[in-house]
Amino acid sequence: MTVAINPSDSAFKAVCGPFGIAEVANSRFAHSDASVAHYAAGEEVAGEGDPAENYFMVAKGVFRSVKVTRDGRRQIFAFYMPGDMCGLEPGPTYDLTIEAVNAGSIAVLSRTACRTRMARDPQFNAAVFDGATRALALSIDHMTMVGRSSAEERLAWFLKMLRDRAAIPGREPPTVELVMQRQDIADYLGLTIETVSRTFTHMKERGFIALPTTRRVEILNPKALERLAAADRDAPAWDRRICA
Amino acid sequence: MTVAINPSDSAFKAVCGPFGIAEVANSRFAHSDASVAHYAAGEEVAGEGDPAENYFMVAKGVFRSVKVTRDGRRQIFAFYMPGDMCGLEPGPTYDLTIEAVNAGSIAVLSRTACRTRMARDPQFNAAVFDGATRALALSIDHMTMVGRSSAEERLAWFLKMLRDRAAIPGREPPTVELVMQRQDIADYLGLTIETVSRTFTHMKERGFIALPTTRRVEILNPKALERLAAADRDAPAWDRRICA
DNA sequence: CGTGATTTTGAGAAGTATCAAGAGGAGTGG
DNA sequence: CCACTCCTCTTGATACTTCTCAAAATCACG
Numbered sequence: 188m189t190v191a192i193n194p195s196d197s198a199f200k201a202v203c204g205p206f207g208i209a210e211v212a213n214s215r216f217a218h219s220d221a222s223v224a225h226y227a228a229g230e231e232v233a234g235e236g237d238p239a240e241n242y243f244m245v246a247k248g249v250f251r252s253v254k255v256t257r258d259g260r261r262q263i264f265a266f267y268m269p270g271d272m273c274g275l276e277p278g279p280t281y282d283l284t285i286e287a288v289n290a291g292s293i294a295v296l297s298r299t300a301c302r303t304r305m306a307r308d309p310q311f312n313a314a315v316f317d318g319a320t321r322a323l324a325l326s327i328d329h330m331t332m333v334g335r336s337s338a339e340e341r342l343a344w345f346l347k348m349l350r351d352r353a354a355i356p357g358r359e360p361p362t363v364e365l366v367m368q369r370q371d372i373a374d375y376l377g378l379t380i381e382t383v384s385r386t387f388t389h390m391k392e393r394g395f396i397a398l399p400t401t402r403r404v405e406i407l408n409p410k411a412l413e414r415l416a417a418a419d420r421d422a423p424a425w426d427r428r429i430c431a
Numbered sequence: 432m433t434v435a436i437n438p439s440d441s442a443f444k445a446v447c448g449p450f451g452i453a454e455v456a457n458s459r460f461a462h463s464d465a466s467v468a469h470y471a472a473g474e475e476v477a478g479e480g481d482p483a484e485n486y487f488m489v490a491k492g493v494f495r496s497v498k499v500t501r502d503g504r505r506q507i508f509a510f511y512m513p514g515d516m517c518g519l520e521p522g523p524t525y526d527l528t529i530e531a532v533n534a535g536s537i538a539v540l541s542r543t544a545c546r547t548r549m550a551r552d553p554q555f556n557a558a559v560f561d562g563a564t565r566a567l568a569l570s571i572d573h574m575t576m577v578g579r580s581s582a583e584e585r586l587a588w589f590l591k592m593l594r595d596r597a598a599i600p601g602r603e604p605p606t607v608e609l610v611m612q613r614q615d616i617a618d619y620l621g622l623t624i625e626t627v628s629r630t631f632t633h634m635k636e637r638g639f640i641a642l643p644t645t646r647r648v649e650i651l652n653p654k655a656l657e658r659l660a661a662a663d664r665d666a667p668a669w670d671r672r673i674c675a
Numbered sequence: 676c677g678t679g680a681t682t683t684t685g686a687g688a689a690g691t692a693t694c695a696a697g698a699g700g701a702g703t704g705g
Numbered sequence: 706c707c708a709c710t711c712c713t714c715t716t717g718a719t720a721c722t723t724c725t726c727a728a729a730a731t732c733a734c735g
Contacts (some may be wrong), residue, residue, distance in 0.1 A: 254575055257661075262575040275564050282568050302557065309550030316549070319563045320519050324526050326570045331498055331506040333578045334621030338723070369682065377578030379724060384683055401682065401732075417501075582691070613714060623692055628715050645700085645714065 221296050226250075226287035233285045239276045241295045242315070245269050248291015249366045252283040253374070263375040265325065266367065268352055272318035288367050333377040341376040342386045343415035346396070350406060360397075361406045369401075465540050470494075470531035477518060479528045485539045486559070487518045492535015493610045496527040497618070507619040509569065510611065512596055516562035532611050577621040585620040586630045587659035590640070594650060605653060609646045 223246055226232060232243060235254065243250075250267040264283055267273050276282050287293075305312040332344050349363040365372070373380045390396045395412055397405040406412060467490055470476060476487060479498065487494075494511040508527055511517050520526050531537075549556040576588050593607040609616070617624045634640045639656055641649040650656060 254571065256575070256579070260579045262578050264571055264574065275567060278568065282571055302553075305556060305560070306553030309546075312549060312556060313546065316560060316563065319560065319567065323519060323563065323567050323570065324522065326567065326574065327498065327508055327526055330508065330570065330574045330577060331500070331504075333574060334506050335500070335504045380682080381684085381725085382723060385723095388683075624714080625693080625716085626691060629691095632715075 225292045243274045244294040246292045249288040261374045347416040365402045469536040476529040483520045488538040490536045493532040505618045591660040605650045
């Protein structure tokens with residue numbers, strides 16, 4: 188379901204997220220160029236192989252980009268939170284399927300309109316370009332992690348990312364909501380669901396975290412988690428400042 | 432070592448690579464905006480943490496982007512061949528170290544000049560933007576592979592990529608030169624050097640490949656290799672057509 | 676309060692890493 | 706041209722992590 192964009196819309200305002208892409212959202216689009224679409228959990232925004240007609244920017248909720256292979260292996264490439272851009276495929280079709288993890292809404296930016304606009308508006312262009320290169324930076328970290336870390340390090344890294352980007356505000360101990368299910372976490376980290384589960388248990392036993400519910404994690408020992416997560420990394424890409 | 436760019440230079444012409452980024456290279460730059468630098472094997476083009484002042488485009492040879500972690504783990508993010516762009520970091524500093532794998536040369540494009548130019552020249556902008564999104568597409572495949580495949584599948588995927596992008600022309604059976612050493616392959620595929628070596632041996636024993644020298648691979652059974660490489664994938668990103 | 680989906684736990688198998696040693700190649704100097 | 710050395714690559718034995726298969730426990734929801 189799609190509605191025309193309206194600059195006073197709260198969903199639209201959420202687009203002006205924490206990542207300096209405000210320019211994109213603040214721009215006034217012609218009605219045909221941009222709109223906001225709402226999705227229920229699990230719904231598909233764009234499918235792998237579909238003609239890549241639009242770029243997207245998350246307004247509300249969490250989205251994921253997925254690649255499912257012929258033999259059923261599944262890799263989640265990224266979780267997108269408000270302010271994040273996705274669908275920046277170079278080819279004529281999407282490389283990834285984009286789906287809603289939970290109920291949310293996403294700004295749909297017509298690709299051709301974006302291109303035209305990028306050609307005319309340097310600010311806008313820089314913002315979209317930063318979206319693309321930022322995705323690249325995230326993917327660098329993601330890959331280093333997937334390629335070189337133990338299960339525990341991967342999960343610690345994941346929890347740290349969630350805490351930095353989406354901690355429930357004003358909570359002590361710091362708490363994050365796991366919007367996605369275990370299978371999603373596993374497919375994001377390149378592990379099996381059983382290993383993810385076991386690793387959660389192990390962290391709980393060691394007193395690093397508490398799991399009041401399966402979908403809620405309290406970070407009891409942030410330093411320990413950080414040490415694990417940073418074992419092979421320094422400043423993570425999601426909080427490195429963007430510059431032009 | 433750096434020399435001013437010259438459109439009749441053969442190294443410069445090589446930049447107009449097979450990937451539709453010709454526009455970038457064909458553009459006439461002011462002397463201060465672009466130049467070509469030559470590097471010996473192993474030399475560093477840009478270091479992780481250095482101020483990100485330039486974009487690069489490979490003119491000749493092979494380059495690699497590397498991330499080495501505190502505790503010595505090493506991940507190679509990409510190998511860049513003539514026509515490929517690198518250094519597209521969003522932040523104020525490079526996230527990756529860029530090094531020459533063998534002797535080669537690379538076009539250095541001043542970042543600020545690029546930005547200015549991108550603002551004025553839509554063609555140029557589209558080309559650079561495609562460079563960034565194309566890198567993203569490659570990284571999607573790379574990650575799916577690293578996260579979800581066996582050692583044999585990874586190596587098959589790697590060999591297929593080399594064959595598609597850099598096979599020695601007019602050879603039967605199709606032959607590729609391994610410019611990089613085993614450690615580089617291991618760090619690219621997220622494996623250890625021993626596993627890479629064993630997997631080469633195993634493929635040799637099965638008659639899929641021959642290794643006339645350690646650095647040269649003859650692909651005796653392309654179909655078998657392809658089946659392995661494609662076990663979890665379809666058209667690989669490096670030959671998906673780019674469109675605007 | 677069932678019923679199906681998700682998550683956890685368990686036992687065993689498989690694949691890759693690790694540690695250690697040996698073989699092969701390239702370059703240097705006698 | 707050969708011997709020596711260094712470096713890369715290969716091979717071997719073993720250990721460890723993670724995966725796989727199976728079942729039990731928990732959760733979500735009508």
